[in-house]
Amino acid sequence: MSARRQGRPSSHRRRPGLRGGRMLLAALVSGFLLVGVFAATGLAGDPFSAGARRDRSAPDIGAPWSTGPGDHGSSAGAPETSPDPSASGGADAGDAAGAAGGGGRPAGALPFDLPDATALRAGKKLVFAHYFTPYPLSLDNASADGDYYTRNYLAPAGENGKHERYGGLLRDRPLPVPPRQGNWELANLRQEVRTARAAGIDGFTLDLLSLSGPNWDRANLLMEAARSVDPDFKVMLMPDMTSLKTDDPAVLAAALAALAAAPAAHRLGDGRLVVSPFKAEEKDVGWWTRMLDLLKSKHGIRTAFVPLFLDFGAHGARFAPISYGFSEWGSRSYVGQDGAAGDVRRAHEAGKIWMQPVSVQDARPNQGIYDEAGNTATLRSTWAHAIDDGADWVQLTTWNDYSEGSQFAPSLHNGHTYLDISSYYLTRFKTGAWPRIVRDTLYLTSRTQFAAADPTGTQSLVMSLRKGSAAPRDAVEVLSFLTAPATVRTVTGGDADAYEAPAGVRSHLLELRSGTSSARAVRDGVTSTEVELSYPVDREVAVQDLQYYGATSGRAS
Numbered sequence: 001m002s003a004r005r006q007g008r009p010s011s012h013r014r015r016p017g018l019r020g021g022r023m024l025l026a027a028l029v030s031g032f033l034l035v036g037v038f039a040a041t042g043l044a045g046d047p048f049s050a051g052a053r054r055d056r057s058a059p060d061i062g063a064p065w066s067t068g069p070g071d072h073g074s075s076a077g078a079p080e081t082s083p084d085p086s087a088s089g090g091a092d093a094g095d096a097a098g099a100a101g102g103g104g105r106p107a108g109a110l111p112f113d114l115p116d117a118t119a120l121r122a123g124k125k126l127v128f129a130h131y132f133t134p135y136p137l138s139l140d141n142a143s144a145d146g147d148y149y150t151r152n153y154l155a156p157a158g159e160n161g162k163h164e165r166y167g168g169l170l171r172d173r174p175l176p177v178p179p180r181q182g183n184w185e186l187a188n189l190r191q192e193v194r195t196a197r198a199a200g201i202d203g204f205t206l207d208l209l210s211l212s213g214p215n216w217d218r219a220n221l222l223m224e225a226a227r228s229v230d231p232d233f234k235v236m237l238m239p240d241m242t243s244l245k246t247d248d249p250a251v252l253a254a255a256l257a258a259l260a261a262a263p264a265a266h267r268l269g270d271g272r273l274v275v276s277p278f279k280a281e282e283k284d285v286g287w288w289t290r291m292l293d294l295l296k297s298k299h300g301i302r303t304a305f306v307p308l309f310l311d312f313g314a315h316g317a318r319f320a321p322i323s324y325g326f327s328e329w330g331s332r333s334y335v336g337q338d339g340a341a342g343d344v345r346r347a348h349e350a351g352k353i354w355m356q357p358v359s360v361q362d363a364r365p366n367q368g369i370y371d372e373a374g375n376t377a378t379l380r381s382t383w384a385h386a387i388d389d390g391a392d393w394v395q396l397t398t399w400n401d402y403s404e405g406s407q408f409a410p411s412l413h414n415g416h417t418y419l420d421i422s423s424y425y426l427t428r429f430k431t432g433a434w435p436r437i438v439r440d441t442l443y444l445t446s447r448t449q450f451a452a453a454d455p456t457g458t459q460s461l462v463m464s465l466r467k468g469s470a471a472p473r474d475a476v477e478v479l480s481f482l483t484a485p486a487t488v489r490t491v492t493g494g495d496a497d498a499y500e501a502p503a504g505v506r507s508h509l510l511e512l513r514s515g516t517s518s519a520r521a522v523r524d525g526v527t528s529t530e531v532e533l534s535y536p537v538d539r540e541v542a543v544q545d546l547q548y549y550g551a552t553s554g555r556a557s
Helices: 148-153 184-198 214-229 249-260 285-299 312-322 340-349 377-388 417-431
Strands: 126-132 203-208 234-239 273-275 303-305 325-328 353-358 393-396 441-446 475-482 486-492 495-501 504-511 515-523 526-537 549-552
Touching: 126 234, 126 417, 184 203, 184 214, 203 214, 203 249, 214 234, 214 249, 234 249, 234 273, 249 273, 249 285, 273 285, 285 303, 285 312, 312 325, 312 340, 325 340, 325 393, 340 353, 340 377, 353 377, 377 417, 393 417, 417 441, 417 549, 441 515, 441 526, 475 486, 475 515, 486 504, 495 504, 526 549
Parallel strands: 126 203, 126 393, 203 234, 273 303, 325 353, 353 393
Antiparallel strands: 441 475, 441 549, 475 504, 486 495, 486 515, 515 526
């Protein structure tokens, strides 16, 4: 996508670079089985009613520094009829047991019992995840020890040294999947749909980067995958106006109409196709009016227009007459969320719905910028705003844009950590009630290097903090979900410590030290759960990597 917009720091824009790499760790296989997935979703009722406002009994999000394998078919075929893993907790029949990134989840992976799909889909609240077509589960159907991700995306010298200046474009990758027979691309996309569905996610927002070529082909294949896995899993069309190379509204209308023919295309209950362009302000209101009119007059498609802005405050009012709702890309630092409540309020006062961005982090080596996410502080803060401020829809930004380091999807370095944490907040968002914690679970996050570390390799462009971000910090976070108070015993770089954690959700920060980190919850001398972040922290590093890594005690590592 295009270079980042300068100015208001609360929204980010992306650039066209789609490839890159650096070698993260030689032992890729060690991260394969941080297995499982999901997150919960949606709150019933009229989004403009008092019932959609904040629940004052909700648990405190906590200050950031609080002490306290799938289907091998060659075609999509009919929709799957196997039991919904989000209801049963078992693996999807289309996924072989233990497949990394599979659509099911092991029983007991979450600290609470995720409601079944019927309960999660009963209301009007919707949760989508932003799907970025350049980074599917596999690019070449090869084994992970020598596939395209490993050779070119994760290696600084990959792609003939194209990205060596910044140490490679990527610092993480999807959880590896084994090579498949038949239509492997479709099978992998079906697996991603299962993973998102098991997370309680309602669908993907599909970033349309181009109207031909591999990304367009993958977009069409995703529509087929969604239909075949679950007819209720929808794909919202999101033409990317920083990347699409057309000034003709008729060209875009024809492309959207082609995708809209797929049953998976997201429509409102009255049949209107939802169109949500990324950086809608790239074109003026007149241009969009012509495009929407062409969809109706030439293709017979009525639309609900939900423009996503990089600066909603500057452009939202002009777009109101043609819009069903609004969204913004949002900030990726926990200190940049103050405007969220006002955005939702302005949208609702205009009679529009609001789609709230929820994010984990953002680090872009090829642009030389990053945001300080504060371990899970940004994730928890953006979810809290979606819940407390009365957002109608949520967009997880992003499902799989590894070039931004913003992925929620199961990855080599994060496993299912961020999806599993989101599961708790998704359930509150969609059902209106905080789920009861029924099993102790610990989440551990930290970087593998200190924020000020200078790379010792050939990297010459290093990332610096984006304007408006929180200050850099070097910390390990233990995020505990406990059924009752417990002593949490920690080890960071060989130094042992302990603290008393209350029942419920608690964030506790420790000083980052060289070496590995671990935590365990102890009650009456018995360990109820434990977690280790096996990637060690180093003081000297060859390549700069400012993403937070994550691990959960709820899944085998």
